[in-house]
Amino acid sequence: MTSLAQWLVAQTDDAALASVVTSMAAAGAELATVLRVAPIAGQTGLAGHTNVQGEAQKALDVISNDVVLKHLQTNDAVSVLISEELDEAVHFENQGAFIVATDPLDGSSNLDVNVTVGTIFSVLKSAGGLLQKGRAQVAAGYVAYGPATSLVVRIAGAVSVFTLDDRGEWVQVVAEAKVPETSGEFAINTARERFWDAATLGYVKESVAGETGPARKRYNMRWVGSMVGDIHRILMRGGIFLYPLDSETTGKGGRLRLLYEANPMAWLIEGAGGLSTTGRQGILDVEPTGIHQRVPVILGSAEEVRRVEAWYAKG
Numbered sequence: 001m002t003s004l005a006q007w008l009v010a011q012t013d014d015a016a017l018a019s020v021v022t023s024m025a026a027a028g029a030e031l032a033t034v035l036r037v038a039p040i041a042g043q044t045g046l047a048g049h050t051n052v053q054g055e056a057q058k059a060l061d062v063i064s065n066d067v068v069l070k071h072l073q074t075n076d077a078v079s080v081l082i083s084e085e086l087d088e089a090v091h092f093e094n095q096g097a098f099i100v101a102t103d104p105l106d107g108s109s110n111l112d113v114n115v116t117v118g119t120i121f122s123v124l125k126s127a128g129g130l131l132q133k134g135r136a137q138v139a140a141g142y143v144a145y146g147p148a149t150s151l152v153v154r155i156a157g158a159v160s161v162f163t164l165d166d167r168g169e170w171v172q173v174v175a176e177a178k179v180p181e182t183s184g185e186f187a188i189n190t191a192r193e194r195f196w197d198a199a200t201l202g203y204v205k206e207s208v209a210g211e212t213g214p215a216r217k218r219y220n221m222r223w224v225g226s227m228v229g230d231i232h233r234i235l236m237r238g239g240i241f242l243y244p245l246d247s248e249t250t251g252k253g254g255r256l257r258l259l260y261e262a263n264p265m266a267w268l269i270e271g272a273g274g275l276s277t278t279g280r281q282g283i284l285d286v287e288p289t290g291i292h293q294r295v296p297v298i299l300g301s302a303e304e305v306r307r308v309e310a311w312y313a314k315g
């Protein structure tokens with residue numbers, strides 16, 4: 001059985017980069033325990049304030065942010081932390097070689113109903129500054145807190161999946177995850193249909209038409225309501241995730257955040273053979289203009305993403 005530490009040695013000669021992934025994995029392991037007993041500890045519910053995105057913070061959003069911060073600020077390989085829960089980037093005293101961008105708790109609306117949530121992270125070189133394209137990432141990953149706690153991580157090469165064992169060690173369960181090229185499963189919040197653009201409407205209508213429609217196959221729909229849950233399913237068995245630009249989110253540029261949601265997930269999915277796009281350009285080619293910038297997100301099985309791109313190419 002391959003441990004995370006063994007895998008990291010095989011993936012990179014850069015001990016500092018490996019230590020950043022190790023710190024995020026340690027934060028994930030600690031959070032798995034925090035989340036497991038949060039209802040007993042009375043840590044569910046709202047924190048009583050809003051974050052920079054104007055969203056009500058849950059107590060666990062704040063706790064998760066604190067846990068990630070604690071693990072990174074003691075790692076001298078990290079110079080800066082960008083977090084969904086922090087208005088400004090935090091600059092640490094040390095001049096570490098790496099920047100970490102994180103969504104410390106993704107899908108927090110699922111917490112009160114005990115459905116999978118996650119921690120997403122993206123690692124960039126400090127030399128490139130805060131606003132770098134997703135293609136510049138040197139590592140990315142997420143932790144999914146589900147029936148099992150999974151760590152999915154990529155350092156340039158393969159996307160590997162680890163499970164947290166009952167001693168608190170990460171054990172590799174998939175050496176090289178591959179997103180199936182084709183799939184019959186899509187994920188989108190269909191309650192937003194009235195806001196959709198023509199391309200989204202076209203793709204979903206075509207899919208819902210099933211065997212008798214132009215796609216000539218039956219589709220199923222799944223929407224976990226936490227990006228980590230949806231992306232993990234797509235990584236393991238294929239499918240497509242869409243949070244497109246719609247008439248309600250146009251002013252904000254989309255719903256999901258570029259630096260710590262879209263970029264790391266796009267880099268992981270592409271590393272596993274899938275594709276990602278905003279509909280108009282590759283997610284990994286979007287030039288960031290702000291640390292909390294939002295972006296349309298479409299990613300997953302290559303054939304499905306190409307079908308959506310074809311709809312966008314029509315106009």
Ligand SMILES: O=P(O)(O)OC[C@H]1O[C@](O)(COP(=O)(O)O)[C@@H](O)[C@@H]1O
Nearest residue numbers: 103105106107108109189225226227
């Ligand atoms: O509320 P909706 O439209 O179902 O959106 C769900 C999406 O919002 C998110 O919950 C946003 O993430 P946060 O919980 O970190 O703000 C995604 O995980 C998820 O895909």
Ligand SMILES: [Mg+2]
Nearest residue numbers: 103106107261
């Ligand atoms: Mg999120």
Ligand SMILES: [Mg+2]
Nearest residue numbers: 084103105106
């Ligand atoms: Mg979050």
